């Protein structure tokens with residue numbers, strides 16, 4: 001048995017070694033606290049669970065869904081975009097359900113990339129922006145996100161040879177792993193750039209509903225001209241504590257959505273209708289209050305983590321959004337991986353090495369705020385006593 005060459009192009013899973021060490025520690029009786037993965041600890045809001053319970057008891061929801069999705073689901077997404085972002089979406093041409101943002105982003109690679117094509121991917125970034133192009137037989141080209149530029153890519157610095165072959169541009173604000181938000185004017189520059197270079201922009205909007213200090217994240221599609229050059233992938237996973245449900249939507253350019261639909265109809269059979277019905281409840285005005293409640297939980301945790309890190313001498317900017325704190329590793333370590341190993345070894349705390357998200361993530365570590373307050377504070381206490 002031999003796996004495909006395509007599969008062999010994927011770099012080894014960088015967390016594998018860390019996971020092995022965590023398992024060994026736990027087996028040895030160490031109380032390991034994980035601040036690694038970004039997976040909300042709070043339950044899915046009751047209004048969503050109740051809508052699901054009702055929907056799943058209806059036999060009509062049990063059959064194959066259509067890939068295009070239910071009318072009422074697409075309408076709910078359209079209403080949400082209007083209310084939340086002031087963006088009009090034609091529910092029939094500009095909205096489709098996705099089985100989580102990850103499915104959508106991966107399949108967009110298959111729908112838009114041929115051999116020799118390039119996808120421009122944020123570095124550090126969500127792994128599918130590089131794994132997707134590789135599995136599609138194309139080439140990811142990294143756009144470094146540097147702290148001194150506010151963690152947005154320098155579009156002018158993209159090598160001309162790569163730009164000529166580029167078909168897709170992946171962006172994600174509010175950003176994982178850096179916690180950065182899109183600065184004023186950035187999306188306008190992206191629209192002009194995409195037009196000039198004939199790129200499809202894929203804006204991964206996994207975190208717009210988790211924001212702090214009064215900041216409200218815009219949709220990329222609220223930028224004039226964005227719908228001509230791009231799509232946005234909206235996910236319910238993080239904002240509504242629904243990671244296991246696999247629910248989201250692709251919205252924006254109708255031709256891009258049609259291409260995605262053609263591809264997808266050969267790959268899967270759509271989003272479970274009961275999950276579509278539950279998602280309608282999440283996206284209703286009542287759902288807004290649930291998302292707002294989660295913002296206050298994460299904001300409180302963020303503040304506590306930032307205070308503790310600062311006390312330990314780690315210079316860190318409080319993020320305006322997301323469930324992550326992104327901070328520089330202390331001096332004296334060869335790599336972010338070495339620092340994270342040391343933290344696991346000495347403090348029994350799992351944090352993510354920045355280098356695992358791309359070469360420009362080197363020198364940083366990521367803390368996820370998705371751990372109950374007391375455990376999170378204990379983990380941060382352990383971290384800061386390491387630093388003293």
Ligand SMILES: *Cc1c(COP(=O)(O)O)cnc(C)c1O
Nearest residue numbers: 100101102126176206235237248
């Ligand atoms: C968590 C995450 C996703 C995954 O979203 P799903 O809808 O659960 O597939 C996508 N993009 C980013 C940047 C994420 O952090």
